[in-house]
Amino acid sequence: MNLNRIMTMIVLLAAVGILAACGGEPSPMDEATLPAASPTAPLETPTPTPVPTSLVVCLGEAPNTLYPYGNLNGAAKLILQALYDGPVDHRGYLYQPVLLENLPDFAAGTAALQTVQVAVGDQVVDSSGDVVTLDYGVFIRPAGCLSGECAEPFTGETVEMNQMSALFTLRPGVLWADGTPLTVDDSVFGFTLNADPATPASKFKVERTQSYEALENNTIKWTGLPGFIDPSYQDNFWLPAPRHLWGQSPAADLLTSEFSAAKPMGFGPFSLALTEGNTYTLQRNPAYFRAPEGLPRVDRLVFRVVGQEPQTNLDMLQSGECDVLDPSAAAGVGVAEIAAGMTEAKLFASWATASGWTLLNFGIVPQSYDDDYNIFAGDRPNFFGDVRTRQAVAYCLDRQAVTDEISLGIAPVMDTYLPGDHPLANMQVASYSQDIEKAAELLDAVGWRLDAAGQRAASQIAGIRDGTPLAFEILYPEHPQNARVLEIISQQLAACGIQATPQGLTIEELFATGAEAPVFGRNFEMVYFAWQSSENPPCQLYLSEAIPGQDENLFPYKWGGWNASGWSNETYDAACNAARGSAPGLEPYQENHALAQEILAQELPAIPFFAYQQAALARPDICGLQFDPTAGMLWNIENLAYGSICP
Known part of the structure; x- marks a missing residue:
């Protein structure tokens, strides 16, 4: 298990917007210069052309690619949030549908946990969570077993295991930025690209997927491997990829092709219009499925790479050269500076748990x-x-x-x-x-x-x-x-x-x-x-099996264990493993997570x-800025506005 240990202090982000100035009304012509007017033909005052509104996001680093299935850095992810919307948002630690009509749910019958028979040679997920080819002696969780305590070795005889599935229905009327209808087949194509060996994106979910298929009525069915109980099953709708544009290209070529890695086609609130050096200019996408709601609220979105000098970047923010500082551009800005800016009504701060x-x-x-x-x-x-x-x-x-x-x-x-x-x-x-x-x-x-x-x-x-x-x-x-x-x-x-x-x-x-x-x-x-x-919930941090030690019979991870306290509690282990072997919507899930926390707080190994905490900083008249602990700062970039353009 890879548990990254972090020592970073409070991460600070910053965001502001620019209110573009509008020109004055045209001056009326001098009455003496006018020809005799017909009483039935009065002059009309021309309507002034609106000045486009813009939002400038300053980045501490350049995006390493804009291919959505590439190995994305933070800057690339921010830009892609503007080109795509969803398909599922992860807000407040919960999943929310964006491109979908609803999320799969056990109570509604759109998620299911059924039993299937498995035999020697089948691909399954073993009791440790690894993908294996079923063979004699492999420890598996038979049907009805949701934790390691009831795992047993495979004997060679046919046995039943749990298998999870979920249905996703695409909302109607979603278009690619070029006006082409977005279909569930585009999501299947996205899964295919993700699964390709040439694609560097994580293969964790792909490897644990038995099938991902398009059904009738704009519906996708995801089916996991036997033994894989996925707590994030509601997010198992793959980001669509434009098959009509990329379908003839090998996955390896898409990593570097201009039309996929430098200027990818999206379906979100903005489209990439121009890249000049370290500046990426995006424009309003008229085909955006939420355009009838008046979204996005600004006409242009500009991403500019400015480096990682916190004071310089803060000055650029306050002078209006930057409207938003991403985390890497804002790193080093102090909490006291944020507090002072708020006190002086120079900043609006939205805080979220990091x-x-x-x-x-x-x-x-x-x-x-x-x-x-x-x-x-x-x-x-x-x-x-x-x-x-x-x-x-x-x-x-x-x-x-x-x-x-x-x-x-x-x-x-x-x-x-x-x-x-x-x-x-x-x-x-x-x-x-x-x-x-x-x-x-x-x-x-x-x-x-x-x-x-x-x-x-x-x-x-x-x-x-x-x-x-x-x-x-x-x-x-x-x-x-x-x-x-x-x-x-x-x-x-x-x-x-x-x-x-x-x-x-x-x-x-x-x-x-x-x-x-x-x-x-x-x-x-x-x-x-x-x-x-x-x-x-990271209850696995204090499992008995995670204690580091020399004897593999006592310490399964040997010196790769992470429960350095040495604390061990069988009831805690059972609750944690049962919770980890379950999923939202199944009865043991919430109850066992609650029990694990209760035991930990009473026993106090730590x-x-x-x-x-992270802060999103903005001008005082910002609206729509809702920093989220899991979705981040720009998850609703289409709603950001300021001053007179606020709804």
């Missing part, structure tokens, strides 16, 4: 305990084996004070691995607002008593020598902001009689792998870092801190 969240991870079971815990053999004291100690540490901390200083209070404190605005966030879990008295009660109950110097020390704690101070090291990735966070944390813990010593390491040192590695070798006491979020 893709990372910070935490304090306990070293509950270090590697040295794998041959049993023995303090007389040199094992470090078992500081965190008692859940009450972990809870006490949480009660000692004022996490809100940390986010107030680091993000001016914009980044919300988290209680689980999901931010509070996520629809699957369990808002009923245990929460740990600072409570020094509660922390003291828990520490006293465990046996961590205050000594004369105000330091907590062990007193009759099983396995820990009396007098051992509650003192440990907190590792963190070197960065001035992280150092400040750890300074605050250390001061807060000191108020509870706990001595914490921060120790910064380079990212390479901190996140090395192997038996000697500090974090993923389980050779630490506590560590502060950030995990990257995903669109699905203390969540806050989710990173």
Whole structure:
């Protein structure tokens, strides 16, 4: 499993618009110069020609391609959002139909989980989620089994497995920018291009698809491989590709052809009109299926590559040279600058949760305990084996004070691995607002008593020598902001009689792998870092099977495991695996995700801190700007307007 570990600070985006000036009314002619007028033929004042409205998006990097099935960088994705619309938007962590009449749904009968028979030689998804050719001994999940706990080896006899399918119906009246009707066959063509070995786009969904076929009445049917239960099945409608323009070209040629990689045909609010150096000029697409609604609201959209100098780019934003700064162009703009701009009514800011969240991870079971815990053999004291100690540490901390200083209070404190605005966030879990008295009660109950110097020390704690101070090291990735966070944390813990010593390491040192590695070798006491979020709840972060270690029988991922805490809980494992083996619309899905969060918040292998935030910045009279945590800033570019052109 590839879980990217991120250490980036708050990502800042920026967006503004320009209101084009209009010319004055034509001056009337001097009455003396007019010929005698007929009483039945009065002069008419000519109607002034409207001045086109424009929006300029400044990019920190140039797009690496505009081929929609290429290996796209951030700039390319932004431009393609203007050329295409949907086909499915991912907003607020949920899917929304754009080109489709509705999304597939189990209750409506447009999504289904049926049983199919499989035999030796069939392509299936095994219990680990990998695509395999079915053979003797392969572990599979038979029909009705939605988690690894009920997986069993294939014996060679015919067996039934679960198979998921979904129906998608294209909305009528969608046209390509050249006026050609867009059909479900174009989506099948898009799937074919995605599946071609020459196409660099991800093959994850393609490899787990048994069939993708056009049916009658503008309908597509997606069928997954047996054993593949896809939580994002509602997004399994492939981006259409214009078969009438690209159908005669090999997929490999489309990667570099001008008509596909430099000026692709789309169906969105804008069409690419001109590329000059680092400037891409798009114009209103009259064939856009939402044009009757008066969309898009501006006539021209310009993408301009300006580089990555934050102050220069901010100046260009404020002077009107740029209307929008993309994330790479705005990187480095500070939260304080944003706040000042808002206070002075120079900016409008729309905030959204970003893709990372910070935490304090306990070293509950270090590697040295794998041959049993023995303090007389040199094992470090078992500081965190008692859940009450972990809870006490949480009660000692004022996490809100940390986010107030680091993000001016914009980044919300988290209680689980999901931010509070996520629809699957369990808002009923245990929460740990600072409570020094509660922390003291828990520490006293465990046996961590205050000594004369105000330091907590062990007193009759099983396995820990009396007098051992509650003192440990907190590792963190070197960065001035992280150092400040750890300074605050250390001061807060000191108020509870706990001595914490921060120790910064380079990212390479901190996140090395192997038996000697500090974090993923389980050779630490506590560590502060950030995990990257995903669109699905990341309960897998704390699965027992994900603990890194040497013995493959105990640690299936060996030193590639990621649950560095060493914490293990069978009930949590069962809930998480059942949730991951299910999908939205199936009964166990939401309930098991809620249960996993409840257990994690009670057991506390880690203390969540806050989710990173992103800001979309705009002129004060902007309208339509709705920064979304999953869809981003330009998901509704067709609705952006300002001033007098706002609806």
